[in-house]
Amino acid sequence: MQIKTMATYAANGETPEILFWVGCAGSFDQRAQKITKAFATILDKTGVQFAILGKEESCTGDPARRAGNEFIFQMMAQNNIQLLNMYGVKKIVTACPHCFNILKNEYPALGGNYEVIHHTTFLQSLIDEGKIRMKEGGAFKGKKITYHDSCYLGRGNNIYEAPRKVLETLDAELVEMKRCRSKGLCCGAGGAQMFKEEEKGNTRINFERGREAVDTGASVIAANCPFCMTMLTDGVKETGKEDEVKVLDIAELIAMNME
Amino acid sequence: MRIVQELLFIIAFSVAVYLFSTKVRQIRRNILLGRDEDLNDHPDLRWKNVLLLAFGQKKMFRNPMVAVLHFFVYAGFIIINLEILEIILDGILGTHRVFVSVLGSLYPVLIGAFEVLAVLVILGCAIFLIRRNILKLRRFISKDLDGWPRSDANYILITEIVLMTLFLTMNTADQQMQLRGSAHYVTTGPFLITGSLAPLFSGLSDGTLVGLERGGWWLHILGVLAFLNYLPYSKHLHIILAFPNAYFASLEPMGEMENMPAVQREVQLMLQPELAASEPAPEGIPKFGAKDVSDLSWKNLLDAYSCTECGRCSAACPANLTGKTLSPRKIMMDTRDRLEEVGRNINANGTFTDDGKTLLRNYITEEELRACTTCNACVQECPVSISPLDIILQLRRHLVMEESSAPTEWTGMFSNIENNMAPWKFSMDDRDKWAEEMNQ
Secondary structure, three states, X not given: OOOOEXXXXXXXXXXXXXXXXXXXXXXXXXXXXHHHHHHHHHHHHOOOOEEEOHHHOOOOOHHHHHHOOHHHHHHHHHHHHHHHHHOOOOEEEEOXXXXXXXXXXXXXXXXXXXXXXXXXXXXXXXXXXXXXXXXXXXXXXXXXEEXXXXXXXXXXXXXXXXXXXXXXXXXXXXXXXXXXXXXXXXXXXXXXXXXXXXXXXXXXXXXHHHHXXXXXXXXXXXXXXXXXXXXXXXXXXHHOOOOOOEEEEHHHHHHXXXX | OHHHHXXXXXXXXXXXXXXXXXXXXXHXXXXXXXXXXXXXXXXXHHHHHHHHHHHOOHHHHHOHHHHHHHHHHHHHHHHHXXXXXXXXXXXXXXXXXXXXXXXXXXXXXXXXXXXXXXXXXXXXXXXHHHHHHOOOOHHHHOHHHOOHHHHHXXXXXXXXXXXXXXXXXXXXXXHHHHHXXXXXXXXXXXXXXXXXXXXXXXXXXXXXXXXXXXXXXXXXXXXXXXXXXXXXXXXXXXHHHXXXXXXXXXXXXXXXXXXXXXXXHHHHHHHOHHHHHHOOOOOOOOOOOOOOHHHOXXXXXXXXXXXXXXXXXXXXXXXXXXXXOOOHHHHHHHHHHHHHHHHHHHHHHOOOOOOXXXXXXXXXXXXXXXXXXXXXXXXXXXXXXXXXXXXXXXXXXXXXXXXXXXXXXXXXXXXXXXXHOOOOOOOHHHOOHHHHHHHO
16 A cells, blocks of 8 residues: 655645644654545545655644643744645545544634545545445444544534444444433543543542443443544443453444445 | 611622622623733624524534433523513512502512422422432543532522522412412412412411512522622622623634634744744743733633533543643633632732642643643533533643753654754655655
8 A cells, every 4th residue: 555645745746635634642742643544445445545744744732722822823824824725635544533523623723625535525525425335244333332423523513423424334234322412421531631630639630421321231332533443442442341342443343344 | 667778688689690790790801911902703604603602502412311400490590581671670669569550460470480480499409409410421420520510510500599599489378478368469360380388388377388489588589689789709600601601602613723823923934934024023021821810812801700610521521531730621710710819819919929830730730731632522512512622721831831841751852853854853855755665
């Protein structure tokens, strides 16, 4: 497989169909790299012509902005926008809801206007177009899967159904947690919490959410966000069920079951 | 006698309206202490929000049982104003049931409908009292509500029950007097509820009945006027402000955080110094984030006055659920308390004189602000479009940008982003390592 950068495309005087915005977690976090690879594999198999920014990509500035540091956010955002505009990027797909939200909703005020799509929505469109076909009797047939709504995809951008539609193609039984969709419980990582200790409380947010997910009796917790992935994995570990219950990204589930 | 009653009524009514309008002007002034924010775009979408959220109570129906009870109380309140209008006209003109001549046979039907609502209001309020004081639901017993807020809620519910009972007593006595053919009591035909209650009063003398009817009438309207003046001091103000608050609700996706043009401009000049010459210098030193109520936008302050302290926000807040000090409801109550304090300061001194206090720290602690995951559950739950998150984020901006106050892990995260273009300390060159691995 050959993953090309925007720079390579530009050098050949070409523009790819989409830019795959990988994000910091997807680039550096070992667990999240697997999501990135799974999604890149799907793009490659379905023949979507895509590029990454590679070494030229920077943090979108989301954690800095949410923590209150607007200066660092603006520095990141303005640099990124200059770069994206220079390459004439029109369409961006990302596997991180935080990158998705900020690129889609907050970059336009700074002159960055792109069509931004979260990977779950993109996967749904590939399925709808018939480009993704699932294996007969895939690994998850008849198994229970529960889906965790990330705040920045769900409440933040009102996307609840696309990820569920994707999961339906796995032929698994989709079970909902008590708190789902617009009532979903945060994994505890948003708003730059990922990068510091939680404040003092009775328990941790991810322990609470992990327990709730395990209580559904599902053997797979489907996530759509690399931060939720880390938090939920720790949450499941806390319940001692890490051998029976796996936390997997929707892209990984699809990559495993594609023809 | 009649003229004395008319005079007394006009005096009571004028005093009540005067006091209410004075307080309303103060609240308006307090709200306008906030930073300017233009929220007049897309009037069509905004009116839709008013219809759905305020009139239609759309978000209340996330919990259908409570929504139905609340709807009774709400509909009772809105519709019974027609009946209050008649009472006011009767009071000023010295007439009795002035609308009978206008509405004719429709009149008893309307009053009957109001009576049904009155009964439903009593039912709703009684159940709400039980939920608060006997069942003790989590969101009603949390310590945010200790003291005045808890009593306030009970006073409101009890007052509504008393007012509705007075209305029904007055009508029952009236119906009995009609049955006796008293000249003063215009024959209207039976009212739906009190028409069948009237026989209960058959043993009473004419004098007692007139006393009950007049007593009910006076106490009902004086109670309403007193309640009107209680509103601005109470969380119950939401019955008025829910409407403008729905109109000015944010139309952006919840995930979107407000831009700061002042910072945008500074960074732009830093990255592209060639722009500096053509740009006019900004006036004054911009403030970054909010420290006190006057740094927040007027919509944040309207939010504070619109909050009825129902606690749906805090009940859904992941930080609050896991025992952190953060409570979005408390953020709103603190903002209103501080704003009222600033208002009293202005009333006393003409203009605001520094009292050495601020919303940040004197009311809201850093610990509360730090615990927020920006998950938007509080914003999602609020039935009247309040955003506690918006206030939290503005206070966080002040902490970080004006005071350089951040947990050490965040300071590290900031410098990692600045130096390595990622919140973790990894080399930029490794960013596409995963791709190289796949390309092999």
